[in-house]
Amino acid sequence: MGFAEEHHKWLEYHKNRRSGERLDRLERGHRHGEQMFVERVWWPVFGHMDDLHPEFEVNDWRGRPYFVDFVWKPGQVKFAFEIKGYGPHVQNTDRTRYRQELNRETYLQISGYRVVAVPYDDLESAPELTISLLKSLLAPCLLKKSEGQERPYTRLESDILRLAARWNGFIRPVDLVNELGVNPRTVKKQMNALCEKGKFRPVPAPGSNRVCRYEYIHSFMEDELW
Numbered sequence: 001m002g003f004a005e006e007h008h009k010w011l012e013y014h015k016n017r018r019s020g021e022r023l024d025r026l027e028r029g030h031r032h033g034e035q036m037f038v039e040r041v042w043w044p045v046f047g048h049m050d051d052l053h054p055e056f057e058v059n060d061w062r063g064r065p066y067f068v069d070f071v072w073k074p075g076q077v078k079f080a081f082e083i084k085g086y087g088p089h090v091q092n093t094d095r096t097r098y099r100q101e102l103n104r105e106t107y108l109q110i111s112g113y114r115v116v117a118v119p120y121d122d123l124e125s126a127p128e129l130t131i132s133l134l135k136s137l138l139a140p141c142l143l144k145k146s147e148g149q150e151r152p153y154t155r156l157e158s159d160i161l162r163l164a165a166r167w168n169g170f171i172r173p174v175d176l177v178n179e180l181g182v183n184p185r186t187v188k189k190q191m192n193a194l195c196e197k198g199k200f201r202p203v204p205a206p207g208s209n210r211v212c213r214y215e216y217i218h219s220f221m222e223d224e225l226w
Contacts, residue, residue: 003043007035010049022057025067029055033083033120034069040127041118045134056080060100061107068108075165079138080113085120153197156180156190161199164216170203172213 011030018026034054042052056071058080070081082105105115116137122130153161163179164171176187191214194200198217205212 003039006043006049007038010052011054014054021065022055025057026055029067029069033085033123036120036123036127037070037081037083037118037130040123041130041134044127044131045138050074058108058111058113060104066104068113071113075162076169078113080108080115081118082115083118083120083123153194154190156182156186157194160190160194161216164200164214169216170213171200171216173211 011026015023015026038049038052042049051072051074053071053073055067055069057065057067058071060066068080069083072079072081108115116134118130159180160171160176163176167175173184173187173191176182176191177184180187191200191202195202195214200214200216202211203213203215204210
C-alpha cells in the first residue's frame with residue numbers, strides 16, 4: 001500500500017478516536033506543512049506512521065490545552081515535532097503569543113519531550129536535509145540488527161523489556177505471569193538474568209527483603225524495543 005492510502009487510513013484512525021475540539025483541531029491543524037512532513041520526511045525514513053500522533057494534545061505550564069503538530073511515542077521516549085514557517089514564528093508581531101510559544105517548548109522539555117523544530121521551507125525545497133538530520137537524531141531508534149548477529153536478549157527477555165517500557169518503567173512478577181502466560185519460576189529466572197545485564201533493579205517491599213517489583217533501567221541507545 002502506497003503513502004496516500006496509508007496516510008488516509010492513519011488520519012481516519014485518529015479522527016475516529018476524537019471528538020469535539022480535539023477532532024476539530026486535527027481537521028484544521030493537519031494542513032499542507034504537516035502533510036509535507038509526513039510524506040517527504042517521515043514516510044521515507046520509516047515507511048509507516050506507527051506511534052506518530054498528529055495534533056497531539058498536551059497541557060502547558062498553566063494547565064491549558066495545547067496541540068503539538070506531531071508527537072512520536074514509541075515506548076518511554078517522547079518526541080514533539082513542530083513545523084515552523086518563517087512568517088508565523090519569526091515575524092510574529094504578537095510578542096505575548098511568541099513568549100508563550102517559547103515557554104511551551106521549554107515546558108515540553110520539562111515534561112520529558114524532546115522538542116524538534118522543522119523548518120517549513122526545508123520541507124518544500126530541501127526535505128533531504130531534514131531527513132538526514134532526523135536520521136541522525138533518531139539513530140538509536142532506527143538501528144537494525146544485521147542478519148546472523150547475536151541478539152543481546154532472548155525473545156522472552158525482549159518481551160519483558162517491551163512490557164516494562166509500556167508500563168512506566170516498573171513491573172511486578174505477577175504482571176509478567178499474567179501477561180506472558182509463564183510460570184513464576186521462569187519469571188524469576190528471567191528477571192535475575194536481566195538484572196545481571198543491568199536492565200532492571202530489584203525493588204524490595206517496605207520493611208522487607210522480598211522483591212515486590214523491578215525498576216526498568218532505560219537506555220535510549222537500545223533498538224530492540226522499537
